[in-house]
Amino acid sequence: MKKITIGLYLGASLLAAPAFAQSAWTGGDELPANPLACDASVATAAPGEYNGGVPTNAPDRKGKNLTVVDIPKLIGVGYFNSTAAGIQEAAKELGTMTVTTDGPTKANIDEQVTFIDNYITSGVDGILFAANDPVAIAPVLKRALEAGINVVGYDAEAEPDARQWFVNQAEPNGVAKAMIDQLASEIGEEGSFAIVTSTFTTPNQARWISEMAGYAEKCHPKLKFLETVEAQEDNILSFNQAQTLINKHGDELKGILGMTSVATPAAAEAVQQNQLCGKVSVVGLALPNAMKPYVNNDCIKSTILWSTVDLGYAAGMVMRAVADGTLQPGATEFEAGRLGKLQVVNQSQILLGLPKVFTKADINDFDF
The missing domain is CATH 3.40.50.2300 (Response regulator)
Incomplete structure (x- = not known):
């Protein structure tokens, strides 16, 4: 391995x-x-009726190169270094998505909102996020949707209508x-x-x-x-x-x-x-x-x-799929590259699956 x-x-x-x-x-x-x-x-369980948001007048991005920003709770820490590595793996595999990870150096919601706002202004096709506060982050994410930007969360949720999909680790x-x-x-x-x-x-x-x-x-x-x-x-x-x-x-x-x-x-x-x-x-x-x-x-x-790399990888795959229009409200499962089929749960979440059990057979293959 x-x-x-x-x-x-x-x-x-x-x-x-x-x-x-x-x-x-x-x-x-x-x-x-x-x-x-x-x-x-x-x-x-059945996923239920979709409750996520929808971008306003989003341009046709199917198959086109995407510029995406990943804004986790904070940068420079191991957990989000590993999710970023998974996102980059997905981007490399897809070959049509450029992702930059950026954000505050401490878990501060006000700073995170500022970063997102700045990227809305500068112009990106997609925003990936892990929220410091599910309620406080919602208005800026809704502004992103209103600007036609695709919005996908992972690790830490926002209000559902402030993003399209959320990748739930467990x-x-x-x-x-x-x-x-x-x-x-x-x-x-x-x-x-x-x-x-x-x-x-x-x-x-x-x-x-x-x-x-x-x-x-x-x-x-x-x-x-x-x-x-x-x-x-x-x-x-x-x-x-x-x-x-x-x-x-x-x-x-x-x-x-x-x-x-x-x-x-x-x-x-x-x-x-x-x-x-x-x-x-x-x-x-x-x-x-x-x-x-x-x-x-x-x-x-x-x-x-859970595998934090897999979590980031799945989020990257979801971003490409929503931009292409291949992941639509009403879906019950999602084909996530090397992870195979993942279930849709809780109306608009993609479930990574059961946590991973690390044993002597593979624990040394991971460094986190």
Whole structure:
């Protein structure tokens, strides 16, 4: 496999309850879960009626060279360096699209709006964006649409009518499926596990925990949930909480689910320091680079995240398709080059798919 060298910026939070038979899950929200089918590879719900925006009097761009600007939350950080690399891969493959990545050096919505406004004035065919604020970015994106510019989002959404399509890296039920399937494969269908999360009130983690509970009840009903502990996305506290779980539950503890990019490597370190490699699994969302020491020495088997390069690549492909008019409202799937067919979900989103599980077999092929 070709080695990919990229960096990564990952927001502090990554992954959070209906019940198992043994006990109610803690740390989830009170909304119902929508678990995927046990053998599903992607979401299967109908996409619904298109709710995205439409450019005003856009010129015929079919097959013509495109000038596109990519304006992420901020530039100069690994996460968006890697999405930009994916966009450039798509542009090179297509051969008819020139993309410049530009934007603020800090995640500031006012600065991001200024960058977009300037490119509307200077004139571009397309704008790719990852929003710092979904509401505050909407007016300037609508101005772009009114100027006949194609607008596609990725990673961080805007109000739907302020862009045409949004490439969604993962939905909560997809994250839940990846996490629970991997956990069950490592600790067995009847293993006991605990969760290290940020706080019980962190919205995305709470949603993910509820979805994990619903999916586990449906597809891995004999797994035994022990408890959820909070670690405030703090490295030392995450380590200490994992240590507490190890001390409290002893041999009963077979797995720890890490809900953040901080909690997962901290839990792995606790397992390693307690000489429990191969006895207690750690499964969680984390950067491959942070988990390489534990995966490469066979202490931990995996880490989970979406491919940021694939996310940028898909966004680039979508931009070309909307400019050509081959991706239209009402579509139910999208042919995304080397990624194959991606599903349309949530009315006007292209779903990248389930998160990727990195193992010793391929983790060294990625550098982020």
